Amino acid sequence: MKKIVTIIVGLVLLGVVFWFGVVYSNNRNHKQIPTVAMVTDGGGVEDGSFNAATWKGLVEWGKEHHVAKGPNGYTYAQSLSDADFFPNMDKLVKKGYNTIIATGYRLTDAIKKASQKYPDTNFVMIDTVVKRPNVASVQFRDNEAAFLAGVAAAKTSKSKQVGFIGGTDSPVMAVFYKGFVQGVHTVDPNIRINKKYVGTFSQPRIGQSLAAAMYDNGVDVIYTVAGGLVKGPLLLPRR
Known part of the structure; x- marks a missing residue:
């Protein structure tokens, strides 16, 4: 699943x-x-x-x-x-x-x-x-929310591969990503993290495409920090 x-x-x-x-x-x-x-x-x-x-x-x-x-x-x-x-x-x-x-x-x-x-x-x-x-x-402590997402992703993953999809490669997204990585590796430092940036916050189809590629490569849990792109991955079939 x-x-x-x-x-x-x-x-x-x-x-x-x-x-x-x-x-x-x-x-x-x-x-x-x-x-x-x-x-x-x-x-x-x-x-x-x-x-x-x-x-x-x-x-x-x-x-x-x-x-x-x-x-x-x-x-x-x-x-x-x-x-x-x-x-x-x-x-x-x-x-x-x-x-x-x-x-x-x-x-x-x-x-x-x-x-x-x-x-x-x-x-x-x-x-x-x-x-x-x-x-x-x-402002918010985005790294703390991302840390909890990382813990949840690591505990949920069976393949030991998780994904991170961000809107744009920016300092704000970097804060989310660092917190996510820390959360994942607190649970299991051997879990691999696949990171991708869409380059926008308003193209769900691109987010879907990136998520689908991650799934095909063995990722089984994806954390999205991408505004409107959240809708894209959530619409992907649960396989």
């Missing part, structure tokens, strides 16, 4: 709810209701990963504080490519949203540009640090 271990950073939801709870509380003291918008990366709010968790957190915040989706509440802007990041932020600020969330390190340059252009707008940068007075940076 082929199995896939998939870890989604659930703390995103908790962090977003906490952050906007603080924003709401502070603004309520001034009799203002904040308007909040998130800008996705290529994965979209149904990617089953980072964007989905962030959007879910925002929706829960809306329910808790009786804020509706729409111009006077919260919304999101879908990015189809990296070129959409800044235009989406620019559009949302001009529509009157006073807090903008950027989901993922790929939006770093866009949020730097937007936060400089709009110093009176609040920005939230998820997954990396942007040192600007109007930017709150949210």
Whole structure:
């Protein structure tokens, strides 16, 4: 039986709810209701990963504080490519949203540009640090979640071969990979790890192809850290 271990950073939801709870509380003291918008990366709010968790957190915040989706509440802007990041932020600020969330390190340059252009707008940068007075940076101990995935993969594997599929070869992905390797080798240092990067976060078919190749080469457990690509491997037949 082929199995896939998939870890989604659930703390995103908790962090977003906490952050906007603080924003709401502070603004309520001034009799203002904040308007909040998130800008996705290529994965979209149904990617089953980072964007989905962030959007879910925002929706829960809306329910808790009786804020509706729409111009006077919260919304999101879908990015189809990296070129959409800044235009989406620019559009949302001009529509009157006073807090903008950027989901993922790929939006770093866009949020730097937007936060400089709009110093009176609040920005939230998820997954990396942007040192600007109007930017709150949210980071997680990704290596710890990946370590647990590595332990689970090692204990599940029968072939002594496991796989790691990442979205892009980047410092953030390297943190996940190192934690995963440590987890695997804590259980069994002789387990082989097959690592591949897709080069994107929005092409599930590529993720499926890489996962299928891993299976053909003897891998029986795959850990995916690839946003929308999570859906790809999960759709592979269990053989």
